[in-house]
Every structure is written in structure tokens, then in C-alpha cells.
Amino acid sequence: xxxxxxxxxxxxxxxxxxxxxPVAVYVPEARKLGIGSMIGFLLYTADDNxxxxxxxxxxxxxxxxxxxxxxxxxxxxxxxxxxxARTHAQLNTALETRHxxxxxxxxxxxxxxxxxxxxxxxxxxxxxxHNIKLRDxxxxxxxxxxxxxx
Numbered sequence: 001x002x003x004x005x006x007x008x009x010x011x012x013x014x015x016x017x018x019x020x021x022p023v024a025v026y027v028p029e030a031r032k033l034g035i036g037s038m039i040g041f042l043l044y045t046a047d048d049n050x051x052x053x054x055x056x057x058x059x060x061x062x063x064x065x066x067x068x069x070x071x072x073x074x075x076x077x078x079x080x081x082x083x084x085a086r087t088h089a090q091l092n093t094a095l096e097t098r099h100x101x102x103x104x105x106x107x108x109x110x111x112x113x114x115x116x117x118x119x120x121x122x123x124x125x126x127x128x129x130h131n132i133k134l135r136d137x138x139x140x141x142x143x144x145x146x147x148x149x150x
Contacts, residue, residue, distance in 0.1 A: 036060040039067060041075035043082060050082045097135040104138035108147065122148060 030038075036059045043050040053075045057063065063071075101123065108119035123141070126148030127134040137148050 034058045037062045039063040039071055041071050043075055043079040045079055045083045048083050048086070050079055050086075053078055097138075100135060100142055101138040104141035107141055107145065111145075111147065 035056050038054060038056045040052050040054045042052055053071070055063070055067075055071060101120075104123060105116055105119040108114055108122055109116060112119075112122075114122070123134055123137050126132070127137045130137075130148075140146060141148065
């Protein structure tokens, strides 16, 4: 479920008018870059804050209520796509890590005649004592064949 926050919409004020310091500094620099107005949308889902979608125009006051509606539609789709991509990447990483830990356990079991629980305990102990992530200890075992030592 997507939450809705109001977008930030701004036609940049004329820099010749007196403005507060942040605006007074920002507006001339934005104008130099050809920015006349901008609108920003937060990209988020119920569980994640993913960033922002910022749109710019060289024309002051270019963004309308219709622009806002279209921007919300685009931002909503982008948030769902980013969230899905992040979840997919995290699941792939978790599967790779699980496989690598299982492989390291198998190496330790075969080399030292340990049970699965004993081999996992060796990995866990090395991880805790050296303050190294378990997956990194497992990767070392699978890549080098070295047994983690205390």
C-alpha cells in the first residue's frame, strides 16, 4: 500500500526580490543551470523510503495540478518497481549466502569429520571471535579451503 505525501512544487522566485538566505543562494544557482521550476515526489512504499523523483523545467510555474497527478502516477509505479528490484536483489543475496554457508559447512564436515551442527558452530565461533560476518568466513573457507581458527 502506497502512502501519499504532498509533492514539493516550486516556481523559483525572481532572484531580484528579497528572499531568505537558503532561497537567496539556491535560486541564482538554479537559474544559472536553466531551472525555472521544479516538482518533487517521495518514492516510498508502506515499508521503504526509496528516494525521490525530481522533475525540472526551464519555465517558471510550469507544473500544474495535472503535472502533479501525472507525477504521482509515475512516482507510484517507480516506487513499486524499485521496491520489487530491491527485494529481488536481497532474496538473491540471501540464497547465495545460504548456499555458500552450506558449502563451507560441507567442507568442514568432510575435512574434520564434524556433524553439520559442529561445522556450523565452528563458522559461528570464528565469525563472533573475529567480528567478521558469517558469510565472509564461509566465503574464505569455500575459496581457500582454510579452516577458520580462533
